[in-house]
Amino acid sequence: MARAYDVIDIEKKWQRRWADEGTYQVDNDDPRPPWYVLTMYPYPSGPAHMGHVRNYTFGDLLVRHRTMLGNAVLSPFGFDSFGLPAENAAIKTGTHPRIFTEARIAELKESIVSLGAVYDWRREIRSHDPEYIKWNQVIFQRFLANDLAYRHKAPVNWCPGCQTVLANEQVLADGTCERSGDLVIKRDLEQWFFRITQYADELLAGLDDLDWPERVKTMQRNWIGRSEGAEFDLVVEGRDGSDGRAALALTVYTTRPDTSFGMTYAVVAPEHPIVDELTTADQREAVDEVRSLAAASSDVERMSESGAAGLAKRGAFTGSSVINPFTGQPVPVYVADYVLMGYGTGAIMAVPAEDERDWDFAQAYRLPFVRTVQPPEGWDERGGPDGGPGGAYTGPGEKINSEWLNGLDIPTAKAQATEWLEARGIGRAKVNFRLRDWLVSRQRFWGCPIPIVYCPEHGIVPVPEAQLPVLAPDDVEFLPTGESPLGNNLEFLETTCPICGGPAVRETDTMDTFVDSSWYFLRFTDPWNTEAPFDPEIARHWMPVRQYIGGIEHAILHLLYARFYTKALADLGLSPGELREPFGQLFTQGMIRMDGKKMSKSRGNLVSPSTYFNSVGADALRLFHLFVGPPADDMDWTAQTDSVIEGCARYLDRVWRLAVPREDGGPAPRGGDLTPEDLSIRRATHRLIDRVSRDYERWSYNTSVAACMEFVNLVQPYARGDGHAEVVGEAVDTLLLLLAPMTPHLAAEAWECRHGDHIHLRSWPESDPALAVEETVTLVVQVNGKVRDRIEVDPAIGEDDAAQLALASPKVVEVLDGAEPRRVISRPPRLVNVVP
RNA sequence: GCCCGGGUGGCGGAAUGGCAGACGCGAUGGACUCAAAAUCCAUUGUCCGAAAGGGCGUGCGGGUUCGAGUCCCGCCCCGGGCACCA
Numbered sequence: 001m002a003r004a005y006d007v008i009d010i011e012k013k014w015q016r017r018w019a020d021e022g023t024y025q026v027d028n029d030d031p032r033p034p035w036y037v038l039t040m041y042p043y044p045s046g047p048a049h050m051g052h053v054r055n056y057t058f059g060d061l062l063v064r065h066r067t068m069l070g071n072a073v074l075s076p077f078g079f080d081s082f083g084l085p086a087e088n089a090a091i092k093t094g095t096h097p098r099i100f101t102e103a104r105i106a107e108l109k110e111s112i113v114s115l116g117a118v119y120d121w122r123r124e125i126r127s128h129d130p131e132y133i134k135w136n137q138v139i140f141q142r143f144l145a146n147d148l149a150y151r152h153k154a155p156v157n158w159c160p161g162c163q164t165v166l167a168n169e170q171v172l173a174d175g176t177c178e179r180s181g182d183l184v185i186k187r188d189l190e191q192w193f194f195r196i197t198q199y200a201d202e203l204l205a206g207l208d209d210l211d212w213p214e215r216v217k218t219m220q221r222n223w224i225g226r227s228e229g230a231e232f233d234l235v236v237e238g239r240d241g242s243d244g245r246a247a248l249a250l251t252v253y254t255t256r257p258d259t260s261f262g263m264t265y266a267v268v269a270p271e272h273p274i275v276d277e278l279t280t281a282d283q284r285e286a287v288d289e290v291r292s293l294a295a296a297s298s299d300v301e302r303m304s305e306s307g308a309a310g311l312a313k314r315g316a317f318t319g320s321s322v323i324n325p326f327t328g329q330p331v332p333v334y335v336a337d338y339v340l341m342g343y344g345t346g347a348i349m350a351v352p353a354e355d356e357r358d359w360d361f362a363q364a365y366r367l368p369f370v371r372t373v374q375p376p377e378g379w380d381e382r383g384g385p386d387g388g389p390g391g392a393y394t395g396p397g398e399k400i401n402s403e404w405l406n407g408l409d410i411p412t413a414k415a416q417a418t419e420w421l422e423a424r425g426i427g428r429a430k431v432n433f434r435l436r437d438w439l440v441s442r443q444r445f446w447g448c449p450i451p452i453v454y455c456p457e458h459g460i461v462p463v464p465e466a467q468l469p470v471l472a473p474d475d476v477e478f479l480p481t482g483e484s485p486l487g488n489n490l491e492f493l494e495t496t497c498p499i500c501g502g503p504a505v506r507e508t509d510t511m512d513t514f515v516d517s518s519w520y521f522l523r524f525t526d527p528w529n530t531e532a533p534f535d536p537e538i539a540r541h542w543m544p545v546r547q548y549i550g551g552i553e554h555a556i557l558h559l560l561y562a563r564f565y566t567k568a569l570a571d572l573g574l575s576p577g578e579l580r581e582p583f584g585q586l587f588t589q590g591m592i593r594m595d596g597k598k599m600s601k602s603r604g605n606l607v608s609p610s611t612y613f614n615s616v617g618a619d620a621l622r623l624f625h626l627f628v629g630p631p632a633d634d635m636d637w638t639a640q641t642d643s644v645i646e647g648c649a650r651y652l653d654r655v656w657r658l659a660v661p662r663e664d665g666g667p668a669p670r671g672g673d674l675t676p677e678d679l680s681i682r683r684a685t686h687r688l689i690d691r692v693s694r695d696y697e698r699w700s701y702n703t704s705v706a707a708c709m710e711f712v713n714l715v716q717p718y719a720r721g722d723g724h725a726e727v728v729g730e731a732v733d734t735l736l737l738l739l740a741p742m743t744p745h746l747a748a749e750a751w752e753c754r755h756g757d758h759i760h761l762r763s764w765p766e767s768d769p770a771l772a773v774e775e776t777v778t779l780v781v782q783v784n785g786k787v788r789d790r791i792e793v794d795p796a797i798g799e800d801d802a803a804q805l806a807l808a809s810p811k812v813v814e815v816l817d818g819a820e821p822r823r824v825i826s827r828p829p830r831l832v833n834v835v836p
Numbered sequence: 837g838c839c840c841g842g843g844u845g846g847c848g849g850a851a852u853g854g855c856a857g858a859c860g861c862g863a864u865g866g867a868c869u870c871a872a873a874a875u876c877c878a879u880u881g882u883c884c885g886a887a888a889g890g891g892c893g894u895g896c897g898g899g900u901u902c903g904a905g906u907c908c909c910g911c912c913c914c915g916g917g918c919a920c921c922a
Contacts, residue, residue: 218840218917219839227921253921338920339921340921342921343922344921350922355922432921432922627860628860634916638848657875702848703849703858706849706860707859709859780854782902782903784902827854830854833902
């Protein structure tokens with residue numbers, strides 16, 4: 001479309017000027033009040049896509065707005081540049097991941113600049129830079145020295161597609177890899193872990209005070225999964241130690257100690273070490289079958305066979321019994337894979353009457369049940385799925401069949417049962433978490449090397465800090481082998497022990513890339529530091545990030561890890577002790593969908609932003625993203641979208657023509673005294689400032705844009721007609737200032753044409769309440785809630801006067817038809833409701 | 837199954853318990869033009885009516901209130917998250 005101004009040239013011009021003049025560079029000793037706004041640093045996958053554009057438009061608006069409000073705004077940018085796609089490309093093409101990645105970074109950076117988003121590029125961080133690697137490794141060593149990092153053999157998630165292990169957080173609910181979509185399997189491997197569970201309580205409690213979307217906080221709460229209960233010992237029948245053999249007991253965990261009288265059997269996980277000892281000769285075969293089945297099947301398979309039919313194959317009697325300490329009676333012990341080794345004690349007491357899984361299992365194995373909570377009337381008559389009694393009852397009720405707990409409610413009974421266990425020394429109150437420690441090892445090349453040496457003499461030896469960073473060599477072979485390519489490189493692999501100098505080998509795994517992103521926001525505050533990851537004092541100045549912006553997909557992964565890192569670094573003294581949370585406010589923008597699916601490279605439904613940069617321009621695309629709907633909502637990219645974007649460009653043309661009129665443009669502006677029309681335009685100007693300022697505060701950018709559009713609809717005819725020069729001038733200047741964060745190029749160029757200086761160095765406008773006040777207000781007159789008349793009134797009108805006016809309205813008189821109003825509700829100056 | 841969101845014109849969406857549909861897209865008509873583009877003006881929830889005007893309208897059914905898109909109760913539908921965690 002033909003444009004009113006030279007969009008492309010003007011946008012390039014201002015992008016260059018913001019960079020050359022360092023308009024958005026801030027030093028750490030900047031005297032203005034600090035304000036840190038950060039958009040999640042991206043994985044560099046090539047030129048920006050629409051999701052990036054949306055993200056960075058919101059972030060950039062904030063940066064420019066806060067700057068105009070007088071803050072020193074820290075607005076850094078970096079790249080999460082380690083990761084699998086680069087390595088997969090290397091395997092395919094032979095190009096080194098660094099070369100591949102840096103080319104992608106250049107492309108992404110170019111399109112971010114083309115969007116007109118501004119950053120303090122002096123602070124740029126790239127995860128794969130040796131400096132960043134070094135501090136990443138230093139932090140790892142501190143974690144190790146303080147028992148926050150440890151090496152441990154465990155059944156871990158292995159993704160055949162990615163050829164690496166994964167953290168629990170990277171496995172989706174259906175058991176597939178969040179990246180490749182492959183079915184994740186379990187492998188027993190010795191791996192490095194970070195002790196995130198040490199912070200489970202604080203990670204949970206801290207959520208309450210965060211100004212984050214409730215959805216994200218709920219997801220984190222669920223993931224951490226705190227549960228309160230009791231742990232206690234069940235003595236194995238005949239193994240109380242009285243016969244000279246060592247005593248043997250099974251420790252179980254339950255959140256319902258109040259139901260203990262209803263325990264009719266116990267279950268241990270197939271992987272539980274006690275299984276061998278419990279299993280009698282005649283049950284050995286059946287138990288082994290369950291164990292091997294559990295070992296071979298994925299979590300998905302374990303879950304997909306729920307229900308009585310599936311259960312039958314997945315459990316077996318061990319041949320042993322344990323004594324229920326509450327009743328003194330023996331109950332059989334089963335092995336079954338519905339009990340997980342990784343949670344609680346790996347063993348449970350089973351109470352079929354009050355637990356659905358226990359109920360199903362009991363049905364399948366014809367085990368009895370005893371109700372300990374009185375179910376509601378008719379519960380057992382309603383019939384379960386198999387036509388039997390009504391099934392497990394998990395609701396509230398009175399305790400029954402439980403001797404000294406009878407008659408109590410559940411919470412009281414829980415407390416008393418726990419006290420009883422503690423008094424006898426066989427159990428204790430116990431809090432469990434679903435959260436597991438963070439597995440950080442990855443069998444990949446393109447990541448931060450784990451700075452460890454294995455010495456036959458001294459075992460695990462950290463590489464001394466003075467020798468960091470440990471960098472991966474460039475001459476490696478990229479093969480999809482399932483082992484780190486570093487293992488094939490003898491020059492890297494073979495080293496000497498830092499302690500004894502003897503021959504040793506290096507750790508060849510690298511760190512999860514989520515480690516890189518767990519503290520980059522801290523490094524941004526002090527990226528030039530060569531003595532430490534960052535200076536705690538400087539971090540104190542900027543942190544926490546006032547506004548963090550990113551996608552909802554990081555609700556658990558990155559956002560949980562970063563919170564953990566922040567707490568751990570504070571406790572290690574690397575960061576200010578009081579800095580417990582990294583991100584004060586979090587904003588998660590909606591995703592962009594096309595044909596009902598998320599717009600993404602892998603789905604091949606990308607719409608390229610550069611097309612728009614080269615046609616309507618970045619400002620129009622920015623305006624579109626702000627205007628299309630609430631930022632938090634998902635948006636659909638449809639056949640209509642291009643028309644809306646063009647509408648935005650059209651609007652900018654109108655603004656341009658209004659702000660920079662052509663020499664021969666219309667009648668000469670008028671001077672002299674202000675007419676009522678002039679005053680009303682001036683009023684609209686000041687009211688616009690209020691409106692846009694308020695909408696900015698509440699992230700309601702779509703209504704900000706609407707307000708500006710309305711304003712142009714009002715001012716344009718006025719300016720073209722008999723507009724007063726000063727009033728028009730104030731209106732246009734105000735509009736440009738309000739648009740400056742949204743459409744920075746147009747605002748800057750038009751402002752420069754009008755005033756010669758730089759709009760982004762100007763202050764945010766303030767409205768004059770005296771000028772914004774309305775002269776008259778429309779009083780809505782209702783009869784019985786239906787609008788019957790509208791009257792222009794003084795805004796200061798009183799209750800009685802308003803009622804009188806309303807009752808005098810001919811429309812009201814007509815509708816009332818002589819009837820006496822029963823009630824008159826007067827809410828001056830907006831509304832009067834007459835009730836006949 | 838549980839926990840969050842959400843359901844408003846042809847479409848995206850506005851609306852501190854107080855004029856439902858701001859703003860935009862699309863559509864229709866008009867001005868300008870030889871013509872087109874661009875620009876400008878007007879109309880645009882729905883039904884009845886020639887008009888003035890009136891009726892009906894925010895997923896469904898109840899309720900609270902002078903007044904409900906908004907609050908409460910019970911449903912339906914859509915989207916997302918979690919789901920052997922004892």
